[in-house]
Amino acid sequence: MAEMMSLRKMKVEQKGIIRMVTGDGELGRRIRDMGIVPNTEFMVLGKAPLKDPVAIRLRDFTLTLRNSEADFIFVDPIEG
Amino acid sequence: MDKQLTLALAGNPNSGKTTMYNALTGARQRVGNYPGVTVEHREGDARHNGQDLTIVDLPGTYSLTAYTPEELVARDYIVERRPHAVVNIVDATSLERNLYLSLQFMELGVPVVIALNMMDAVRKQGKEIDTALLSKLLGLPVVETVARTGDGKHALLEEAIRFSGEKQGQWEPLTISYGPDLDPVIHQMETVIEKHDFLTGRAPSRWVAIKFLENDEQVVKMGARQDAETTATLTKMTEDVARHCRSTLKISPESLIADYRYGYIASLMKEGVVRAVRPQARLQLSDQLDKVLTQQFMGPAIMIGILYTIFYATFTLGEIPMGWVENFFSWFSGLATSILPEGMLQSMVVDGIIGGVGGVLGFVPLIMVMFMMIAFLEDSGYMARMAYMMDRVMRAFGLHGSSVMPFIVSGGIAGGCAVPGVMATRTLRSPKEKLATVLTAPFMCCGAKVPVIILISAAFFDNSASVMFWTVIGGWVAALLVAKLLRSTVIKGESTPFVMELPPYRMPTLKGLLIHTWERAWSYIKKAGTVILGISILIWAMMTFPGLPETKVADYEAQRTTAESTLSAEGLEQRLSELNNLESQEALRYSVAGKIGTAMESVTQFAGFDWRTNIALVGGFAAKEVIVSTLGTAYSLGEVDAEETEGLSKRLAADPTWSVATAVALLVFVMLYAPCFVTVVVIARETSWKWATFSVVFNTGFAFALSVIAYQFTRAVMGG
Known part of the structure; x- marks a missing residue:
């Protein structure tokens, strides 16, 4: 768990596993409703031209979220 | 089984729910709004093996929380109206996420039938779904469908009817361990x-x-x-x-x-x-397209290209049927003029009713073409990419990535129209950002403002093209800054989470596009039509009543008689038209609108506007083009065609009460003041009358303040 980091810091094409989602209320709810819950594998697909929002692939679909929202999501990168 | 069964279609956005709904109900649809919210309620009829069905299309949602109006509406419908079954359209290509909603229906206990939609795409991805197993695990019917082709829709209805018959309205909530x-x-x-x-x-x-x-x-x-x-x-x-x-x-x-x-x-x-069953290709077509279409430099460049093409196509294509509608109404008003006896009734029917309603219906072809294009962008999945790329910029002003489209349609490229622009905000799912977009989109340089800009710049500036360019830029600056202002005052609050799905690119179905387009156009014709008819007559009356006192009319009559007896044929015609124009000018000044214009002079003089400009601006509330024709009447030039303003330009340039400062102030005012009433009606439909009124009052106040500053500043600098 030592390497757990915020989703914002992940690079494009990097893969990881979601470990913890902090946000509560509407934001937390919307993130979780889209399937961002612990132990979900994902890959960073790309970033918008101004580096924000970020697009990730999980559960066979593509999700975009702002960096400020990615800050609530903590992940373990998968090496390779 | 003679009882009418009600089935509620539910599912995630982009799951193909609307396509399935169209496939099931065809064109037999009823659209309305749920009370109190601007969420559309659609229902339609279908018949299957002699069973009559009412099919309700619930708004697309990912969940059933109380955070968005869509989710509340979907949930309330099921709890309050208790449909016989929920037909849950599931995008089988992302089964897990889609089942999250299904699970919530099952926890509620309502009978659910699952349609595993987009099975063709699943097979293409080299995957197989064990439908029988899924059905057994969930304890409910699961049917494979492809909504685009209509495959499986009969089986789906069959199962839904069978299952709801079996359940007899009995709810059996699923218990999950937490x-x-x-x-x-x-x-x-x-x-x-x-x-x-x-x-x-x-x-x-x-x-x-x-x-x-x-x-x-x-x-x-x-x-x-x-x-x-x-x-x-x-x-x-x-x-x-x-x-x-x-x-x-x-x-x-x-x-x-x-x-x-x-x-x-x-x-x-x-x-x-x-x-x-087959190893999946590392990159699917959709991802490959995204590599190019959302690439750092190419993405925005392509986006500008696409927007420009759409815009250009809309206004070139839209112009043709728009011409037909205009021709029809001018033929119709000609007919009315020849049938009705000259006088008040004729004037009211021709200028008030036909002129007003005709002007409004003239927008319909434009709206249809525009919505066809927007629906295409939406259904193909590109709209979500635009929001994704533009979000960082728009967010700085308290808006959302999806605010770009309404701005552009409204006249972010000169010549748009705020009516379809405001309607285009429906795709925005964030309430605060949507409101800010609706309220600021009318600042853009719409097509009706263009003749005014051309008139003014031809009269007072050397380079019309650059004036045009800067007014368009000015529209954007005003819209973005005011959006920021509104979002930090009256529509204050945290931005709504962006969290958005990028659906795979798909080719939209023609049927879907046509239904979507027709719905928008029809709701515009129907709803706007009633209010607009009333306001048209009101504005006509304001500019007509009270007519000139009889002594004045007699005076003009006398002058005409004198002219007739003294002048030769050629001179006479000129003199008569001069007299007619003078009489119209005086009648206008004498009318309610004229009196308002004169009364406002004491205030508007700070922006350099005299009574003539004031009347024109009041008339411009009907439609901005009216400003040009009213100015024509006020300067006793007779009716001035908005397309041919050269004479009026010269007249204004020569007029001692006009200066460059007045011109600048007027440009500022016309760009920013109250939206035309068609737009106001649409704003009220998309938000509420409270906000529609706000946009009239606030925009006019804001425009006036800025035009006073512009007038005083320009005068000080130029010494005029």
Whole structure:
């Protein structure tokens, strides 16, 4: 768990596993409703031209979220 | 089985739900709004093996929380109206996420039939879904469908009818375990709920308990109204367990519930519902397209290209049928003129009713073409990419990535129209950002402002093209800055989470596009038509009544008679038209609008506007083109065609009361003041009359303040 980091810091094409989602209320709810819950594998697909929002692939679909929202999501990168 | 069955179609956005709805109901649809919210309610009829069906298209949602109006509407419909079954359209290519919503319907207990949609795409991805297994695991019918081709729709209806017949309106809620921390509390809460008969008439007790744990505002509020004491007990229990969860698991019950729901789905998946039969290509077509279409430099460049093409196509294509509509109305007003006797009635019918309604209906072809294009962008999945690329910029002004499209349609490229622009904000799912977009889109340089800009710049500036360019830029600057201002004052608040799906690129179906387009156009014709007819007549009356006093009319009559007896044929014609124009000018000044214009002079002089400009601006509330024709009348040039303003330009340039400062002030004012009333009506439809009124008052005040500054500043600099 030592390497757990915020989703914002992940690079494009990097893969990881979601470990913890902090946000509560509407934001937390919307993130979780889209399937961002612990132990979900994902890959960073790309970033918008101004580096924000970020697009990730999980559960066979593509999700975009702002960096400020990615800050609530903590992940373990998968090496390779 | 002669009873009408009601089926509610539900599903995630982009799951093909609307396509399925269109396939099931064809063109037999009714569209309206749910009371109090701008969420569309659609229902249509279908018949299957002699069974009459009412099919309700619920708004697309990912979940059933109380956070968005769409989710509330979907949930309320099921709880209050208790449809015979929910037909849950599931995008089979992302089964897990789609089942999250299905699970919530099942927890509610309503009979659910699942349509595994987009099975063609699943097969293309080299996957197989064990439908029978999924059906057994969930304990409900599962039917494979392809909504685009209509495959499986009969089987789907068959199952839905059979299943709802079997259930006989009986609800059987699914029980999911929420783990050792929540399960005991949920059980205790259930006991409390059942003991006090708390909200039990509406929903299962376990569901109510879970909603309390999720801090569901609507359920808690409704509970408090029915039984404050039990609500307090349940809230206390929720708070206790929340504290416990936070201290031991560092997580709120709300999050825990979501985690367990996905956990439940994952456990179903482990049984082998989805099998990969072929190895999946690393990149699918959609991802490959995104590599180019959202690339750092190429993405924005292509986006500008696409927007420009759409815009250009809309206004070139739209112009043709628009011409037909205009020709029809000019033929019609010619007919009315020849049939009706000259006088008040003729004037009211021709100038008031036909002129006003014709002007409004003239927009219809434009709206249709525009919406066809927008629907194409939306259904193809490109709209979501635009929002994704533009979000960072728009967010700085308190807006959303999806605000770009309404701005552009409204005249972000000169020549748009705020009516379809405001209507295009429907795609915005964030209420505050949507409101800010609706209120600022009318600042853009719409097509009706163009003749005014051309008139003024031809009269006072050397380079019309650059004036045009800067007014368009000015529109954007004003829209963005005012959006920022509104979002930090009257529409204050955290930005709505962006969290958005990028659906795979898909080719839209023609049927879907046509239905969508027709719906928008028809709602515009119907709703706007009634209000607009009234306002047209009102504005006509203001510019007509009270007519000139009889002595004045007699005076002009006398002058005409003199002219007739003294002048030769050629001179006479000129003199008569001069007299007619003078009479119109005086009649206009004498009318209610004229009196308002004159009365306002004391205030508007600070921006350099005299009574003539004031009347024109009042008339411009009907439609901005009217400014040009009214100025023509006020300067006794007779009716001036908005397309040929050269004479009026010269007249203004020569007029001593006009200066460059007046011109600048007028440009500023016309760009920013009250939207035309068609737009106001549409704003009211998309938001509320309160905000529509706000846009009239605020925009006019804002425009006036800025034009006074512009006038005084330019005068000081130029010494005029």
